[in-house]
Amino acid sequence: MTRLPPTSVWPVVHGERRALFEDLQVLEPQQWQTPSLCPGWDVHDVLAHLIDSARTTRLGFVRRMVAAGFDFDRDNAVGVAREKRGDPSRTLAEFGAVLPLTSTPPAALATRLVESFVHGEDIRRPLGIDREYPAGEVAKALAYQVNTTVKMGGGKEMAAGWRLVAADADFVHGSGPEVTGRAIALLLAVSGRAVDPRELDGPGAGDFVRRLQA
Incomplete structure (x- = not known):
């Protein structure tokens, strides 16, 4: 497929992050433990993963994969544990801090769109939150x-x-x-x-x- 230019990707990603940030402001404490569409992760875990991904640079990704023995699942688990706070409101605040970032692992920029939309639904659908995506x-x-x-x-x-x-x-x-x-x-x-x-x-x-x- 055609390579997507950064100017067509990041505004969308940032918009999706902001929308999710706003949607999660009203969650009750117990709702953070709702199982997501991502097997083995609740909605709190998925949000922590989004923070971890937003902070991951190309060079940092390589270093992390070496440390994880090139095991993607292990690396993801480490990232979630690092970014997940005991109080979900603090995790949400951390997500607010990464909204404008443009860091990315060494992958096609289209993966940033995939992540925003799929993980957005991983969280929203189990919580009964509707969103009209572009x-x-x-x-x-x-x-x-x-x-x-x-x-x-x-x-x-x-x-x-x-x-x-x-x-x-x-x-x-x-x-x-x-x-x-x-x-x-x-x-x-x-x-x-x-x-x-x-x-x-x-x-x-x-x-x-x-x-x-x-």
């Missing part, structure tokens, strides 16, 4: 995911064999039975997140959801 920008994140292997954090294998069509953006990918849905639902699906079957339509939707569930 569909065109979500489609850019989706285009990256369907062309990137699972080993590299993408969803190419999950998208293979289907014709994915965004109902709210200019996005069509692949061939096979058609699956139609909002760009955010398709992005979550190819990113390994559970989606409500009612969010997807088309002759391939049923089998697509069943394969994801398997």
